[in-house]
Amino acid sequence: MPAGIVSYGAYIPKYRIRVDEIARVWGDDDDIARNLNVYEKSVPDSDEDAVTMAVESARNAISRGEVDPCRIGAIYSGSESHPYAVKPTSTIVGEAIGCSCSYTAADFEFACKAGTAAIQACLGLVGSKLIDLGLAIGTDVSQGAPGDALEYTAAAGSAAYVIGREDLAAEIEGTVSFTTDTPDFWRREGMPYPEHGGRFTGEPAYFKHVTSAARGLLEKMGARPEDYDYAVFHQPNGKFPIRVARKLGFSKDQIAPGLMVPMIGNTYSGAALIGLAATLDQARPDDRIFVTSFGSGAGSDAFSIRVTDRIDEIRDKAPSVRDYIGKAEYLDYAKYAKHKGKLRL
Amino acid sequence: MTSKAPRFWRCIPQRYNLIGTHCHNCGEYYFPPRTLCPNCRRDAKIEDYKFKGTGKVVTYTTIYNATEDFDRMTPYSLAIIQLDEGPRLTGQVVAAPEEMRIGMRVKPVFRILGKEGERGIIYYGTKFVPAEEEIR
Ligand SMILES: [Zn+2]
Numbered sequence: 001m002p003a004g005i006v007s008y009g010a011y012i013p014k015y016r017i018r019v020d021e022i023a024r025v026w027g028d029d030d031d032i033a034r035n036l037n038v039y040e041k042s043v044p045d046s047d048e049d050a051v052t053m054a055v056e057s058a059r060n061a062i063s064r065g066e067v068d069p070c071r072i073g074a075i076y077s078g079s080e081s082h083p084y085a086v087k088p089t090s091t092i093v094g095e096a097i098g099c100s101c102s103y104t105a106a107d108f109e110f111a112c113k114a115g116t117a118a119i120q121a122c123l124g125l126v127g128s129k130l131i132d133l134g135l136a137i138g139t140d141v142s143q144g145a146p147g148d149a150l151e152y153t154a155a156a157g158s159a160a161y162v163i164g165r166e167d168l169a170a171e172i173e174g175t176v177s178f179t180t181d182t183p184d185f186w187r188r189e190g191m192p193y194p195e196h197g198g199r200f201t202g203e204p205a206y207f208k209h210v211t212s213a214a215r216g217l218l219e220k221m222g223a224r225p226e227d228y229d230y231a232v233f234h235q236p237n238g239k240f241p242i243r244v245a246r247k248l249g250f251s252k253d254q255i256a257p258g259l260m261v262p263m264i265g266n267t268y269s270g271a272a273l274i275g276l277a278a279t280l281d282q283a284r285p286d287d288r289i290f291v292t293s294f295g296s297g298a299g300s301d302a303f304s305i306r307v308t309d310r311i312d313e314i315r316d317k318a319p320s321v322r323d324y325i326g327k328a329e330y331l332d333y334a335k336y337a338k339h340k341g342k343l344r345l
Numbered sequence: 346m347t348s349k350a351p352r353f354w355r356c357i358p359q360r361y362n363l364i365g366t367h368c369h370n371c372g373e374y375y376f377p378p379r380t381l382c383p384n385c386r387r388d389a390k391i392e393d394y395k396f397k398g399t400g401k402v403v404t405y406t407t408i409y410n411a412t413e414d415f416d417r418m419t420p421y422s423l424a425i426i427q428l429d430e431g432p433r434l435t436g437q438v439v440a441a442p443e444e445m446r447i448g449m450r451v452k453p454v455f456r457i458l459g460k461e462g463e464r465g466i467i468y469y470g471t472k473f474v475p476a477e478e479e480i481r
Contacts, residue, residue, distance in 0.1 A: 045439065046417050047456040051469060055455040083467055092469060096361045096455055098395070338417065 003127045004171040004305070006164040007065025007314060010277040011056035012157045012264055012324035015043040017336045019152050025333040026147050033152075037238020041155035041265025043331060044141050046339050050079045051089050053158035053270075054139040055096040061135070061160040062097055064318035065169070070100040072162070073131025076121050077107050078114025078269045081141045085189070093137065104131075111185060112234055113295025114138060115159065115269040120175055120301060122163035134163040140268035145193035146337075153237055155265025159273035169311045170280065170289070173304040174221050178213035185296035196296075202240070205298050210234065210244050213300035214292045218248075221304050225249040228304075229287040232258035232275040234294035236266045250290070257282055258289075263325050276305075278321035285309040350466050360470030363453065365432065367394035376432040398453030399476060400428040407442045414459060426451060426473060437472045450476040 018040050019033040033039045044053070054077050062069055075090040082089045090105035108114040108121075115138020122134025139158035144150030163172075184205035187194035197205075210233060218224065225231070231250040233241040238261050245255045258275035260267075267274055272293040279289055289305040331339065358364035365376035369390035373382060376396060382389030405424035408415075415421070422445050424438045437458075438451060451473035458468040 045456070047439070047458075047472070049457060049467075051467075052455050052457060055469075059455070087466075095357060096469070098362060 002168065002171045003123050003163065003165050004168040005280075006133060006162040006167055007061045007067055007169060008159065008161050008277050008280055009057045009060025009062070009064055009318050010157070010159045010274050010321045010324065011053050011060060012267075012274070012321070013042050013044045013048055013053070014324075014327045014329050015045060015331050015339065016040045016264075016328040017043055017331050017333070021333055022152055035239075036152060037242070037262055038153050038265055039262050040328070041153060042157055042267070043336055043339055044156040048141065048156070049083045050081045050139045050141050050158070051083055051092050053141070053156065054079075054089060054093050054137045054160065057139065057158040057160040058093050058097050058135060058137060060318040061162050064314050065162055065167070066317070067133065067162050069098045071132045072099050072135050073103050074122055074125050074134040075099070075103060075105045075137070076118035076134070077137040077139060078110065078116075078118045079107065079139045080109060080111055080114065080187070080194075080268055081143065082107050082109070089139070093135070110299060111295035111297050112140075112236070112268045112271055113293040113299055113301055115273045116291075116293040116301040116303070117295075119161055119163060119303070120177070122161075123172060123175065126163050126165055129165075132164065136161045136163060138269035138273040140270050142266065142268040143193050148193065150194070150196065153261070153266040155267050157264060157267035157270035157274050159270050159277045161273065167310060168308050169314055170305050170307045173306055174217060175301060175303045176213055176217040176220055177299060177301045178209050178216060179299035180209070182209075182296075182298035184298055201296070205296060206234070206236065206240055206294050207244055207247070209298050209300040210292050210294050211248060213302040214248050214290070217290075217292075217302035217304055223304065225254070225290070227288060228254060228290040230257055230279045230283065231255050231290040232272055232279055233292050234272045234300075235259060235261035235275060236271070236294075238262045260321060260325070274321055280307070280311065281315065281320040281322065283307045283311060285311060348461055348465050353466065353468055360458065360468070361455070363396040363398050363428075363471055365394050365396055366391050374428075374430040374432055376428065376434055394430075396428050396430055396432075398428070398471065398473075400426045400451055402438065402445070402447055402449045402451060403427050403433060404447060405438065405445055407445065414462070424451075424473070439472050439474050444475060452476040
């Protein structure tokens with residue numbers, strides 16, 4: 001029984017700050033943007049949060065696929081910035097997109113991979129026919145303490161996927177995960193900003209998990225990197241996904257359409273899913289897409305996806321990722337600090 | 346602090362999705378929703394109606410000084426918006442003060458309307474942004 005993506009939608013706030021502007025304020029050197037391969041990052045408006053962005057991306061997914069929200073039997077929202085510690089994001093999304101009340105819901109947390117975990121949960125429920133359609137969302141308004149290295153990349157964005165069995169725009173051919181207990185990045189309850197293990201976040205965390213999940217999936221599918229037209233990897237900065245792609249044998253051309261981090265920063269739970277959305281925005285029927293997320297703590301979910309004919313029917317019924325990227329309005333650091341309510345030093 | 350959660354909860358359909366009513370008999374639209382149609386009285390055929398949320402600014406005011414909870418949003422503009430179906434409502438337009446003009450087309454977005462301080466509930470709902478086709 002094939003299952004996969006019935007529709008998808010993305011959302012990126014319109015404000016941007018240039019990484020050079022942040023470096024100027026903190027007196028860091030000019031090479032930071034180039035070293036990170038991140039030049040601009042998205043900034044939420046002062047009345048936007050993980051919930052409002054989840055709703056916007058979900059509404060885009062509903063209109064793109066002309067999905068009847070009453071068919072949705074599960075909503076799972078993945079984020080590390082749910083605005084409530086207790087009170088789900090997913091119920092607000094369900095109400096705002098006009099679902100019936102006959103759906104199950106929960107919020108997922110797994111650093112930056114909570115959204116892909118939500119897709120896997122929906123695949124299970126859809127594949128076993130417990131529900132008709134599932135809605136999986138990755139949404140984050142990520143936080144970096146002022147002056148911390150994370151501040152250069154911590155951005156905001158969301159992507160939503162309607163998962164089902166019929167009218168697929170892309171079939172999910174297979175998925176493999178790789179998970180270990182690795183404390184590379186964390187935030188304790190009640191703390192406003194996360195902590196991280198510095199260089200420890202690279203080799204034993206990102207690279208080990210992404211390559212293990214990706215190789216596991218290639219083996220399961222009996223496929224090689226060149227069998228795919230596109231690849232998307234979690235993108236905490238602009239360097240890691242390029243390096244991991246090379247390590248696995250994917251080319252720069254394969255990852256280019258989904259490499260959004262240089263223009264919008266790290267959208268955490270949104271990152272791999274916005275990258276996939278940007279790739280679907282330009283994929284052709286029968287193209288294959290390889291996707292691997294990463295969440296600190298740590299784990300990776302890898303997906304093998306094959307685009308169907310229906311992509312051409314639905315593509316233009318909602319804004320593309322590049323439509324949002326094109327709408328940028330730039331802030332200086334003072335306005336940015338005010339937007340983020342960052343003055344709690 | 347007493348939470349306004351129950352009052353907010355009752356208004357969720359209106360605030361999230363602009364659910365009003367429509368009288369099938371005379372064709373009139375109502376927002377906020379009415380359960381009686383003053384035009385038709387006993388002949389009224391009232392049903393729920395989800396407004397498209399597109400409309401135009403009839404008039405507006407820009408707020409530069411606000412109470413503590415809204416201070417971070419200043420300057421912001423409150424407008425009377427005429428929805429395309431007819432009814433008028435008051436809503437916030439998310440736009441720079443210099444972008445605002447009477448007659449501008451707007452479309453709905455989902456935003457935070459307010460918060461009950463640090464501990465209370467967060468009010469979500471509909472605000473408006475300039476609709477692209479009108480940007481010149
Ligand atoms: Zn009437």
